[in-house]
Amino acid sequence: MQNPAIQKMVSYVKQCVSVNLEGVEKALATGAVGGKGCVINGRSLKVDLVKSAASIADEVKKNLQVSANDDTEVKVLKGGKHLLVKVPAKRLNAGVEYTTGATSTAAALCCAIVDQFKVNIWDADLVHASVWGRYPQTMEMLGGNVASLLSVPQQNEGMGYALRNVPCAHIALITKKNAMNAAALSSILEQAAMFEMGDAIGDFERLHLMGLAYQGLNVNNLVYDIVKENAKKGTLGDVVVSTVKRAIADGIIKPLAKAPSGYVNYTTDDLSKWNAYASAGLLAGTMVTCGAARSMQHTPSVFIYFNDLVERETSLPGVDFGRVEGTGVEMAFFSHSIYGGGNPAVFAGNHIVTRHSKGFTIPCVAAAVALDAGTTIYTPEKISGTTGEVLSEVPELREPLKYVNEAAVAIKGGV
Amino acid sequence: MATYKPQFYPGKSKVAANRKKYMDPSYKLEKLRTVSDDDIVRLMGHRVPGEAYKSVHPPLEEMGEPACPIRELVEPTPGAKAGDRIRYIQMTDSVYFTPLTPYMRAWTGHTRYRGVDIGVLSGRVPLEARERDLEKVAKELVETEIFDPARCGIRGATVHGHSLRLDENGMMFDALRRFQFDKKTGEVVYVKDQIGVPLDKPISVGKPIKEDELRKRTSEYRVEDVAFRTDKEVVSFIERLHMLRTEAGFDPNRVKGI
Numbered sequence: 001m002q003n004p005a006i007q008k009m010v011s012y013v014k015q016c017v018s019v020n021l022e023g024v025e026k027a028l029a030t031g032a033v034g035g036k037g038c039v040i041n042g043r044s045l046k047v048d049l050v051k052s053a054a055s056i057a058d059e060v061k062k063n064l065q066v067s068a069n070d071d072t073e074v075k076v077l078k079g080g081k082h083l084l085v086k087v088p089a090k091r092l093n094a095g096v097e098y099t100t101g102a103t104s105t106a107a108a109l110c111c112a113i114v115d116q117f118k119v120n121i122w123d124a125d126l127v128h129a130s131v132w133g134r135y136p137q138t139m140e141m142l143g144g145n146v147a148s149l150l151s152v153p154q155q156n157e158g159m160g161y162a163l164r165n166v167p168c169a170h171i172a173l174i175t176k177k178n179a180m181n182a183a184a185l186s187s188i189l190e191q192a193a194m195f196e197m198g199d200a201i202g203d204f205e206r207l208h209l210m211g212l213a214y215q216g217l218n219v220n221n222l223v224y225d226i227v228k229e230n231a232k233k234g235t236l237g238d239v240v241v242s243t244v245k246r247a248i249a250d251g252i253i254k255p256l257a258k259a260p261s262g263y264v265n266y267t268t269d270d271l272s273k274w275n276a277y278a279s280a281g282l283l284a285g286t287m288v289t290c291g292a293a294r295s296m297q298h299t300p301s302v303f304i305y306f307n308d309l310v311e312r313e314t315s316l317p318g319v320d321f322g323r324v325e326g327t328g329v330e331m332a333f334f335s336h337s338i339y340g341g342g343n344p345a346v347f348a349g350n351h352i353v354t355r356h357s358k359g360f361t362i363p364c365v366a367a368a369v370a371l372d373a374g375t376t377i378y379t380p381e382k383i384s385g386t387t388g389e390v391l392s393e394v395p396e397l398r399e400p401l402k403y404v405n406e407a408a409v410a411i412k413g414g415v
Numbered sequence: 416m417a418t419y420k421p422q423f424y425p426g427k428s429k430v431a432a433n434r435k436k437y438m439d440p441s442y443k444l445e446k447l448r449t450v451s452d453d454d455i456v457r458l459m460g461h462r463v464p465g466e467a468y469k470s471v472h473p474p475l476e477e478m479g480e481p482a483c484p485i486r487e488l489v490e491p492t493p494g495a496k497a498g499d500r501i502r503y504i505q506m507t508d509s510v511y512f513t514p515l516t517p518y519m520r521a522w523t524g525h526t527r528y529r530g531v532d533i534g535v536l537s538g539r540v541p542l543e544a545r546e547r548d549l550e551k552v553a554k555e556l557v558e559t560e561i562f563d564p565a566r567c568g569i570r571g572a573t574v575h576g577h578s579l580r581l582d583e584n585g586m587m588f589d590a591l592r593r594f595q596f597d598k599k600t601g602e603v604v605y606v607k608d609q610i611g612v613p614l615d616k617p618i619s620v621g622k623p624i625k626e627d628e629l630r631k632r633t634s635e636y637r638v639e640d641v642a643f644r645t646d647k648e649v650v651s652f653i654e655r656l657h658m659l660r661t662e663a664g665f666d667p668n669r670v671k672g673i
Contacts, residue, residue, distance in 0.1 A: 177481040203666045224484070231488040237440065237526030241421045248419050256672075259648045263425040265655065271667040291489030293530035293545055294475065295501060301532045305525045308518075311656055312424050321663040332534050371486065374472035375501055 001195070005407035009185075009396050010192050011089060013149050013163065014098045015071075016397075017105040018390035019083035021056065023145035024109070025049040027130035034134035035143030043126050047117045053080025059112035064104060066090040075393060082390050098162060102141070102148040106131050109146065147387045157350050160197030163189045164349030168362065169380035172345065172369040173388025174397050179291070179367040180218065183283055184400040186366035187216020190349050190359035199358050207272040208359060214276035215283050216363055217404060222246065222277070226284035227291075236285050236302060240309040243281030252277055253314060265315040279319045279360045282306050286364040287371065294373035296344045299365050300335055303328025323357040330354070331361075343376040345369045345383050423526070426649040430641045433634045437515065437523045437561060444559035448621035455554050458569055458618060460608035461502045461546060468546050470498035492530045494545025501532070504553045505541040505609060507574045509566035509587040512626070512633040512640070519634045523561065528552050539574040557620060560632055564603035565623035568594065571609035585623055594620075 027033045031043040049056060057074040065072045066088050073086040085108075087101045113119060113127050133144025139154045141147075151165040166189055168182075175181035191212040194200035200208035213219040226242045234242075247253045248266075252274050256267035268274045285306045290298045307318030307325040318325055330353040335344055347354050349362045369380055380388070396403045423438040424431055436442050453464035462468070472478060475496050480486050508515060515523060520540040521533045531552065532543040544552060556562060557569070565586045568576060576588035584596035586603070591611040597604050597619075604617040624632070636643035644650060662670050 178483045179485040180483070203668055207667050227485060228488055232490045233529065235440065235526055235529045237438070237522075244421075245419060259425060259427075259651075261425065261427040261431065261648055263422055263648065263652075265652075267672055269671045271663055271670045275663075275667070287485050288489060289530060289532075291485055292492050292495065293501075293532070293548075294491050294495040295530075295532075295545075297501065297543070298530070298532040301521070301525075301534060304535075305521050305533070309522060309525065312522075312652075313422060315425070315652055315655055317656060317660045317663055321667075322660040336534060367485070370481075370483065371489075373475060373478070373480070373491075373495065373498070 002411065003404060003407050004410075005396060005400075005403040006188055006192065009188060009400060009403070010163065011092075012086070012394055012396060013166075013189070014092055014101050015087050015089060016149070016391055016394055017085045017087060017101050018147045018387045019060075019085055019105065019109060020081070020145040020147075020386050021049045021053055021083055022081040023386075024113070024130045027143075027145065028126060031126070033126065033129035033143060034137075038134070038143065040126075040129075045117075045119070045123050045126055047113065047119075049113070050080040052116065053083065055116060056109070056112050057083055059116060060085060060105070060108045063108035063111055064088060064091065077390060077393060082386055084390050084393050097153065098150055099148075099152060101150075102146055106141065106144070106146040147385070149387065149391060151350075155350075157352065157355055158197070160193055160195075161350045161355070163193040163196065164355065164362070167346050167348045167383060168366045168369045169345035169383035170388040170391070171366040172380045173384045174392045174394075175366075175370065175400075176392055176398060177370040178399075179287055179370040180224070181399055181401055182366040182370040183223075183363040184216050184218070184404070185397060187212055187359065187363040188400055188404070190362050191216065193349065194359050197358075207275060210272045210276035211279050211360055215279040215360065217401065218280075219276075222280040223284050223287070226281060227287045230284070230288045231291075234288050236289050236306060237309055239281060239285040239288050240306060240313055243277060243284070243310065244313050247274065247277045247314075250277075253316060256315075263315075268316060271317075274316060275319060275321070278307075278310055278316075279324075281310065282319050282324065282360070283364050283367060286368050290368040291371045294371060295375045296365075296368040296372040297335065297375065299344050299368045300328045300332035302364065303331065303361060320357045320360045324360050327354055327357045327361050330356075343378060345372075345376065345378070345380045425652040426646045428636075428641045428646040428649075429631070430634060430636050431646055431649055433632060434519060434522075437519060437634060438526050440527045444555065444561060446559050447562075447624070448558055448564075450554070450557050450618065450620055452550065452554065454618045455550060455557060457614055458557075458605055458608055459502065459504055459549075459553060460571070460610050460612055461500075468494075468497065468499050471500045472498045474498050492545055492548045494548040495530065497545075497547065499545040499547055501543050502546045502549050503541045503543040503571070504549060504556065504569065505539050505571050505574065506556070507539050507568040507570045507577050507587070509576070509581065510578050510635070510637070511566055511581055511587075512629045512635055512637065513566045514561045514563055514624075514629070514632050514634065515567075516635045524552075527555075538577045539570065562620075563624045563629060564594070564620045565596070566629070569605070569609045572611060585626070596623075 028045040031040040061074040070088045072088045075084040133141040253266045256265045424434045524533045579588040593607040
């Protein structure tokens with residue numbers, strides 16, 4: 001609500017759209033439009049879109065602009081293969097749906113192609129199909145070449161889920177596989193969604209803000225310190241011990257009573273802060289375990305057993321009071337092949353299996369995907385296509401930690 | 416702070432003490448038998464002993480890694496460095512006083528081994544890791560006191576048997592007959608690998624642990640010996656956690672000092 005960098009990032013998620021010009025050119029040339037296996041034989045249009053990227057970009061910009069010198073931007077990337085389009089905020093503010101970003105870009109691109117290459121009325125439908133894909137026969141732009149980070153509203157699990165519907169593959173690629181930034185971007189999107197979902201309100205607002213700060217934004221260097229302590233030889237169990245040690249040292253938890261065996265029950269006067277510490281430990285545990293194996297598949301196991309172990313160590317509830325652990329159980333089923341599903345890179349906060357924890361699991365999954373050295377058949381690059389790569393050109397999305405910290409410092413008038 | 420020592424598990428019973436002991440990585444697991452490195456490889460069946468490790472990606476040094484402070488900090492395991500495939504060992508543990516219950520396998524595995532992916536299912540517990548890392552872990556899992564040749568099964572597929580009665584030799588049921596009790600030597604021998612593929616020569620995993628000894632070592636609560644309900648401290652711990660999770664879900668700000 002207060003940090004301008006976070007507001008900007010949320011706005012950019014709506015405004016920024018990726019265009020695969022090379023894809024449009026290929027689709028037009030071959031008639032392969034509307035998704036896998038669909039080819040319209042006999043339909044073909046040879047246009048040099050990649051070579052003409054600069055003029056196409058100008059035309060798209062002109063079509064999208066609301067007023068001269070507004071915040072519309074169209075950037076040509078990879079020698080014209082891709083465009084990064086920023087739809088002006090005014091255009092989004094004039095409507096109620098975030099889909100304006102993708103729809104107006106797709107429409108602007110169609111107009112630009114038709115105008116520049118003087119496409120006749122009989123071929124205009126092919127241009128539409130190559131840009132929009134099979135839509136409107138499908139809900140989304142199936143096989144299209146324009147993509148937003150956000151899925152269409154019909155694909156959201158419930159109210160306020162839009163920002164949670166970003167697969168971790170995109171997050172890892174946008175942040176160029178920097179695990180800290182991947183976790184930060186994911187945490188910002190997830191916790192911002194909590195406000196939209198009606199979770200981060202009243203008694204629960206502080207819980208989510210603390211979670212964002214400690215898990216997502218590395219407050220007091222907590223995540224980094226715990227990782228560092230266990231970087232060379234640490235196990236997940238060692239990370240649990242480091243987390244508890246730090247929570248005791250910082251006065252977050254304290255002994256309550258000793259049981260006959262000598263076991264000490266711990267208590268806290270600030271459960272939201274304990275949850276924040278535990279969620280920072282969970283991320284550190286993911287980074288140590290998945291980092292040591294350079295593999296993303298360990299995430300659900302970390303979710304379950306970090307929480308089991310931290311609960312047994314303290315007798316206090318684990319992250320999100322049991323919801324992360326439950327999420328881990330489901331995610332383990334759906335990410336370890338026999339029940340189908342997919343690898344962690346396809347998961348998002350909107351996923352049927354991972355939506356239950358309110359913002360505390362997906363940042364860890366994003367970090368794990370960033371740390372993977374290539375152990376999966378479907379790599380993040382394959383899953384994300386060009387979207388993640390193109391959106392990594394937006395500095396605020398690529399390096400959220402830097403921008404959010406700078407904005408926070410500015411609000412506080414310096415550190 | 417100075418007084419904090421990792422406590423691992425509550426409880427005053429012998430079972431709780433065993434749980435604590437096995438979960439504590441500073442406790443050295445007692446070695447009860449020797450199985451050669453090559454036999455461990457044969458039992459898992461992922462490669463032939465002596466065969467080079469297959470890789471899923473090039474060695475990290477060759478491929479280079481993206482700029483990331485966490486990658487710079489976190490040391491990859493030897494298997495990850497080399498780009499090994501991720502492989503598994505899967506255990507089935509009988510409900511009759513097995514050394515490790517399924518959950519204990521996960522808790523113990525995560526406190527003792529680095530970079531492992533453990534999952535607990537109703538009748539089996541797979542542990543996955545990079546191949547050369549896995550082989551080291553597997554050796555300790557099979558050679559030490561947390562394994563009993565008769566009541567723990569190394570089973571990659573068709574794992575059933577954990578909840579069935581033991582046979583006349585005290586062996587857990589195995590539909591694929593991977594292991595047999597050798598009456599002459601009193602040892603348990605594997606004639607098939609964990610998937611059920613016949614081995615060229617049988618592999619002995621030693622003599623079953625005696626019943627009274629198993630009851631001493633087990634981490635399983637069971638009515639015939641230490642019933643769960645008799646360990647009041649553990650029961651109250653579970654009740655406390657249940658209460659705290661529920662209260663916190665209602666309003667985290669009201670959970671103070673309890």
